[in-house]
Amino acid sequence: MISKDTVKEIKILALHIRMETMKAIGNLGFGHIGGALSITDTIAALYGGAMKYDPKNPQWEQRDWLVCSKGHAGPAIYSALALKGFFPVEELLTLNKPGTNLPSHCDRNLTKGIDMTTGSLGQGASLAVGVALGHKLDGRDNFTYLILGDGEIQEGQVWEAVLFAAQKKLDHLITFVDYNKKQLDGYTKDINDVGDIKSKFEAFGWHGQEIDGSNVIEIIEAIENAKQHKDKPSVIVLHTIKGKGWAFAEQELFNHHMNISRDQMEEALTVLSAELEGLVKE
Amino acid sequence: MSTKLAQERITEAKEMRNVYCETLIELAAGNKNIVSLDADLMNSMGMVKFAHHYPERTFDVGIQEANMIGVAAGLSATGKIPFAHSFGPFATRRCFDQLFLSCGYARLNVRIIGSDPGVTAAFNGGTHMPFEDMGIVRNIPNVTILEPVDSTQLRDLLKQTENLYGVFYLRLLRKSAVKIYEDGSTFTIGKGVTLKEGKDVTLVASGIMVDDALKAAEELETKGISVRVVNIFTLKPIDRNLIIQCAEETGAIVTVENHNIINALGSAVAEVVVENMPVPMERVGVNDLFGEVGPQNYLKQRFGLTVENIVTKVNKVLSRKK
Ligand SMILES: Cc1ncc(C[n+]2csc(CCOP(=O)(O)OP(=O)(O)O)c2C)c(N)n1
Numbered sequence: 001m002i003s004k005d006t007v008k009e010i011k012i013l014a015l016h017i018r019m020e021t022m023k024a025i026g027n028l029g030f031g032h033i034g035g036a037l038s039i040t041d042t043i044a045a046l047y048g049g050a051m052k053y054d055p056k057n058p059q060w061e062q063r064d065w066l067v068c069s070k071g072h073a074g075p076a077i078y079s080a081l082a083l084k085g086f087f088p089v090e091e092l093l094t095l096n097k098p099g100t101n102l103p104s105h106c107d108r109n110l111t112k113g114i115d116m117t118t119g120s121l122g123q124g125a126s127l128a129v130g131v132a133l134g135h136k137l138d139g140r141d142n143f144t145y146l147i148l149g150d151g152e153i154q155e156g157q158v159w160e161a162v163l164f165a166a167q168k169k170l171d172h173l174i175t176f177v178d179y180n181k182k183q184l185d186g187y188t189k190d191i192n193d194v195g196d197i198k199s200k201f202e203a204f205g206w207h208g209q210e211i212d213g214s215n216v217i218e219i220i221e222a223i224e225n226a227k228q229h230k231d232k233p234s235v236i237v238l239h240t241i242k243g244k245g246w247a248f249a250e251q252e253l254f255n256h257h258m259n260i261s262r263d264q265m266e267e268a269l270t271v272l273s274a275e276l277e278g279l280v281k282e
Numbered sequence: 283m284s285t286k287l288a289q290e291r292i293t294e295a296k297e298m299r300n301v302y303c304e305t306l307i308e309l310a311a312g313n314k315n316i317v318s319l320d321a322d323l324m325n326s327m328g329m330v331k332f333a334h335h336y337p338e339r340t341f342d343v344g345i346q347e348a349n350m351i352g353v354a355a356g357l358s359a360t361g362k363i364p365f366a367h368s369f370g371p372f373a374t375r376r377c378f379d380q381l382f383l384s385c386g387y388a389r390l391n392v393r394i395i396g397s398d399p400g401v402t403a404a405f406n407g408g409t410h411m412p413f414e415d416m417g418i419v420r421n422i423p424n425v426t427i428l429e430p431v432d433s434t435q436l437r438d439l440l441k442q443t444e445n446l447y448g449v450f451y452l453r454l455l456r457k458s459a460v461k462i463y464e465d466g467s468t469f470t471i472g473k474g475v476t477l478k479e480g481k482d483v484t485l486v487a488s489g490i491m492v493d494d495a496l497k498a499a500e501e502l503e504t505k506g507i508s509v510r511v512v513n514i515f516t517l518k519p520i521d522r523n524l525i526i527q528c529a530e531e532t533g534a535i536v537t538v539e540n541h542n543i544i545n546a547l548g549s550a551v552a553e554v555v556v557e558n559m560p561v562p563m564e565r566v567g568v569n570d571l572f573g574e575v576g577p578q579n580y581l582k583q584r585f586g587l588t589v590e591n592i593v594t595k596v597n598k599v600l601s602r603k604k
Contacts, residue, residue, distance in 0.1 A: 030405070071409065096405050096575050098584075103407040103575035119409025120376060121345050151322060154344035184322045185342055191322065192344030254325060 002220050006049060008279065010216045013083065014044035015276045018245040019269055020079035024095040024102075026265030031095070032104065034242040034255040036076040038180040038213070039068075039147060042238060045219040046145060047080040055085035058112045064142050065131050067116040069124020070149035070178065071105035078102050078111065086113040122155030124148070125175075129161045132173040132233075143227065146175040151183025154192050159204070165233040166205030173233040174226045175201075178213065180242035184256045201235040213238025245272060285475050286464035291493055294433050299328035299397070299456040301433040305440045306365060307335050313444060317357060319343060319366040321350045327367050327397060327456065347372045351380035351394070358391040363444065369403070370396035370412030370453065374419055385449045386422040393443055393450045394419075399429070399489055400540035401581035402455055403573065411573025416517050417545025419451045426450045426471065427517040429489045432459040434467050435515060442471060453489065460493040462513070474521040480510035483596055483603075484528035486551050487538040488514050491566070491587060495538045498592035507596065520550045522558070529559035534599045536564045538592055543567035562602035564595040 017040050025031035046066060047053070054060040068077055075095060082089045087101075094100040101110045105119030116131070118124040128146035135142055148158060165173055177197050181188055188194055198208035207229045211218040219238070226234035242256075243249030246268045249258060310316040310332070317339045318332055324342050333340040343350045347368050354364035367373065373396035374381065385392045396415050403411040416427050426448060430436035436454070443450050462477070469475065477492070478499055487495035492513050499509035510532055514521060529535060535555060539547040548565035555563055568585045582588055 028405075096407070098576045098580040100575060104405055105407050105409045107408070117409070119407065120372065149345075151345050154322075154346045156346060156349060183345060184326065185320075185324050188344070191342050192346070 002217060006220070007216055008282065010044050010048035010220070011279055012276065013048045013080070014041050014216065015272055015279065016083050017044055017076055017079040019272045020083065020089065020092050021075045022246065022265055022268050022272070024075050024079070024092045026260045026262070027093050028096055030257065030259045031075060032072040032256065033246065033249055033258050033260065034182070035070055035149060035178065035180070036073045037244045037246060037249065038240040038242045039073050039178045040076050040244065041214050041216055042147070042176055042219055043076050043080050045216060045223065047084050050220065050223045051145065052142065053113070055113070058086060061140070062142055065115045065144045066147070067118065067124045067128040067131065067144065068106050068147045069118050069128070070121065070147060070152050071118030071124070073147065074102070074104060074106045077106065077114065081111070081113040121149065121152040122157040125158045125161035128173060128175070129165045129170065132165070132170045133168060135172060136170065141172065143172045143174055146173065148175060148177045149183070150177055150179045150181065150188050150194055150197070153177060153194055153197065162201060162204045162206065169231050170233045171230050174223065175233065175235045177235060177237050178240055179237050180240040182242045182256070186253060197237045198235065205232060207232040207234045208237065209234070210237040211239070213240035214244055247271070283468055283470040283473055285467040285469065287477060288461040288464050291460050291462060291496065294458045294461050296433060297328065297456065297458050298433060298436060298454060301436050302395070302440065302454060303328050303332050305437050307332055309441065309444050310336050310339060313363065315361055315363045316444070317341065317362050317364050319350050319354050319364055321345055321347045321368045321372065323368055329367070348377040348380050351377040352384050354392050355380070355384040355388060355390045363391060363393070365393045365395060367395040367397065369398050369410055370415040371410060374412065374415040378418055381419065381449070382422050386425060390449070391447050393452060395452045395454050397454045397456045399453050399455060400568065401578050401585060401587060402457065402490065402540070404578045404581060405575060407575030408573040413542040413568045413571070413573060414545070416451070416453055416541055420518055420545060420550070422449060424448060425518060427453070428471070429453040429515055429517060431489060431492045431513060431515055432462045434463040434465055435469055438468050439471065439515070455490060459490070462492055469515065472516050472519045472521060474512050474514045474524045476510065476512050478509070478511040480508040481532055482508045483534040483536060483599060484510040484512055484532045485536050485538055485592065485596070486512045486514050486525070486528070486547065488517070488547055489540050491538040491540050494587070494589050495592060498589045498596065501589065501593060502596055507600070509596065514547060517546060517550060520554060522554050525551055525554045526558045529555050529561045534562050534603045536566060536592065536595045536599055539567040540587055541567055542570060544570055562599050564599045566592050566595050
């Protein structure tokens with residue numbers, strides 16, 4: 001059982017990540033807000049306890065690795081990294097500015113704590129398989145976490161990686177699919193339906209789970225489950241909401257890349273702070 | 283070809299993507315074989331209007347560029363004329379073997395549109411910033427590579443491709459271009475355009491750098507240097523005759539491009555020059571670097587895509603000429 005305190009801590013972290021992400025993107029005036037917010041609860045669960053890492057030593061050998069293949073969710077991860085002490089929180093406001101260490105898509109050479117460079121969708125899947133394979137080869141037992149978008153899994157490369165990971169029995173590879181039902185041009189179902197994602201992975205030889213990806217308890221439990229499972233890589237299909245936590249974005253059909261005015265940012269921050277206050281008091 | 287220079291080089295009101303969409307709608311009205319494909323960037327490309335007009339001829343395959351190019355090639359084998367779009371890097375790097383074999387080697391009839399050339403990818407950053415797209419595509423035998431500089435040129439070139447056969451790569455700015463040509467100008471694929479006469483040096487420019495090349499030429503004229511400016515909008519097949527003529531008549535050439543100086547305009551012009559009429563040459567462009575994130579103007583400075591740098595290179599090439 002997970003302690004109530006842990007759950008509360010992770011929920012608080014998720015709210016802070018949402019607020020910092022809103023600030024960074026709001027400060028710029030535009031950005032990939034939808035897909036950053038939909039995966040935030042999972043990122044909070046990872047950095048709030050599930051994952052081994054050391055902010056003072058980002059290259060620590062024993063750490064777990066995170067490959068965010070949907071690299072445009074970078075801002076949410078940068079927020080988590082800053083909140084956990086990898087770099088100052090103020091640096092988040094340099095997002096996409098000239099000379100920044102925080103580009104719109106994840107970059108292992110620029111950002112402390114970012115393990116892999118992504119941005120061309122699909123490629124992170126193979127990278128994560130390679131990383132997991134490398135750890136296994138060296139006899140290390142650290143985990144490799146992979147985050148995929150639901151639109152992203154339309155890329156054939158993803159399924160090549162999925163097939164090969166099962167072949168190599170990479171049971172220390174844990175993959176999340178952010179099933180927020182949308183991609184850039186609209187609903188995934190209307191464009192090129194990815195359907196029952198869990199069954200597809202299972203058919204490729206993976207251990208599958210399907211959960212509410214906005215529910216912190218379910219996320220933590222699913223990760224624990226996945227860690228226990230032997231001989232197969234694990235997928236956790238997350239039912240999520242694109243733009244989660246910013247009401248305006250949640251309602252928009254096209255909420256992949258959005259403009260955000262100062263007023264909208266302030267409004268969203270007010271709502272999130274109120275939620276945070278309520279949670280802290282609980 | 284009948285070109286007239288714009289009276290005033292101002293930023294056009296209409297974005298290039300909208301001109302692309304409108305022109306394709308117009309072509310599709312007269313030709314039922316025209317089909318449009320995209321890989322989850324139809325909204326970014328402003329192609330929703332096309333989809334409304336021709337839903338049955340619009341194929342948004344989702345995020346799978348290699349499959350899109352293969353499907354486009356298959357469609358063309360049945361007589362369709364596919365126009366397939368993605369961002370430049372994903373329309374080229376991500377699916378090069380499909381471009382090369384399924385389209386090129388199989389001698390099929392496909393138009394590939396790669397948007398957000400070079401630094402115009404700006405806030406999408408290094409992963410999305412193609413400094414290599416034309417260089418990659420140039421390796422396909424018989425391919426035609428076009429980089430329209432403004433909406434007038436884009437409209438005219440798009441219309442011409444309707445009745446041509448082969449593999450075409452169109453490098454397309456999505457945003458508003460600076461107007462270079464007067465409305466109604468027409469162009470010949472494979473022929474460059476002399477925008478300004480001059481006798482000391484020739485600037486050979488394409489895409490967003492044409493405006494900067496003209497600015498640099500104007501600045502250099504005030505210092506008594508006579509600069510010819512040529513717009514090469516067809517990277518392949520390149521206008522050999524015009525380049526040889528410029529080498530002969532001005533004795534020095536500087537290429538100016540929003541691309542890696544390796545494998546695109548700089549290389550193609552150098553190949554023609556050394557084989558036919560060796561003269562000193564310099565290249566303005568991205569000096570074999572990866573892209574990075576930031577506003578377009580910052581990136582232009584960062585990668586030396588500036589009027590100052592063109593002026594510097596002209597002075598250098600002139601000193602070598604002596
Ligand atoms: C190979 C590739 N093709 C296209 C893009 C442009 N692009 C960036 S994000 C995106 C949509 C992603 O949708 P999804 O995977 O569902 O992510 P989410 O909804 O979680 O943001 C597209 C098409 C890209 N980055 N890489």
